[in-house]
Amino acid sequence: MAKKMKGFSAGESPLPPDPRTSPDGSPRVLAGPLSATGFKGDSPALNPYKKIVIVGAGSQARYAIDNFLAQGAKPAGLIDVETKKNVGQKINGVAIAAFYDDIAKHFTPKSYQVIIAYGDNAKKRELALSLTKKGYRFVSAIHPSAVISSFAEVQKGVIINAGAVVMPNAAIGRHAIIHSQCVIEHDNQIGAFANIAPGVSLAGRVTVGEGSYVYTGASVIAGITIGKNAVVAAGAVVTKNVPDGGRVAGVPARPMAGSLAAR
Numbered sequence: 266m267a268k269k270m271k272g273f274s275a276g277e278s279p280l281p282p283d284p285r286t287s288p289d290g291s292p293r294v295l296a297g298p299l300s301a302t303g304f305k306g307d308s309p310a311l312n313p314y315k316k317i318v319i320v321g322a323g324s325q326a327r328y329a330i331d332n333f334l335a336q337g338a339k340p341a342g343l344i345d346v347e348t349k350k351n352v353g354q355k356i357n358g359v360a361i362a363a364f365y366d367d368i369a370k371h372f373t374p375k376s377y378q379v380i381i382a383y384g385d386n387a388k389k390r391e392l393a394l395s396l397t398k399k400g401y402r403f404v405s406a407i408h409p410s411a412v413i414s415s416f417a418e419v420q421k422g423v424i425i426n427a428g429a430v431v432m433p434n435a436a437i438g439r440h441a442i443i444h445s446q447c448v449i450e451h452d453n454q455i456g457a458f459a460n461i462a463p464g465v466s467l468a469g470r471v472t473v474g475e476g477s478y479v480y481t482g483a484s485v486i487a488g489i490t491i492g493k494n495a496v497v498a499a500g501a502v503v504t505k506n507v508p509d510g511g512r513v514a515g516v517p518a519r520p521m522a523g524s525l526a527a528r
Contacts, residue, residue: 317379319342322344323382331357344361346388375400378404379403379404381440386460393458411430418436420436420439420441422440423439430447438457441460450470453470453472454471458476459476462499463482466485471487474494480500483501483503485503492509495509501513503518
């Protein structure tokens with residue numbers, strides 16, 4: 266006779282283990298093919314044979330450090346992209362090892378994988394192109410408490426913070442950042458380099474274009490398209506499409522003064 270487990274009827278099985286944790290429930294390093302970790306995409310999982318370098322030394326770097334440490338992986342160092350003055354300082358226990366111009370002297374593409382943690386999207390694109398030309402491979406920094414459907418796609422270089430939820434058939438483009446407590450509903454398409462701030466709720470089938478910012482606590486109803494390089498202000502409720510470069514605010518969201526009209 267099958268032994269009855271606590272919380273389950275005889276003959277039932279408990280939920281399968283989270284592939285991002287060890288058997289005892291502690292966080293582990295994401296490694297191997299993404300199908301083995303429950304994520305799809307362009308190899309954002311941690312390569313256990315390469316150390317991690319974070320390009321950036323500001324707030325996004327703090328998120329990346331936290332996410333990696335929660336997975337049991339301590340970054341080898343930070344790269345400051347703004348100034349040489351901070352080299353040698355530490356951020357949350359991780360040293361700023363070099364200025365960007367000197368990255369290859371300290372961390373070779375053969376031995377290190379990188380993630381860009383920087384808030385200016387134009388600069389982030391520039392860095393992504395530069396690092397790709399140098400031969401670096403990108404890794405994603407996903408906090409173990411983020412809930413990500415096995416049917417979602419997470420591309421390379423993405424940061425997903427604690428408590429975020431990514432639902433089935435959503436896709437997160439390369440180098441995007443999904444902050445804490447965001448809800449990315451089914452069939453969302455989040456473009457490359459997009460920045461989805463804390464507490465944002467995107468209903469089903471929402472598209473956020475490349476390089477766009479959706480700020481804290483904004484809500485977007487189902488089926489809406491937010492264009493490339495657009496801005497949705499904090500607390501806005503978006504009920505109409507936003508064009509490329511558009512800037513909207515308010516409840517319901519309307520174009521900000523001087524911005525392209527929402528359509």
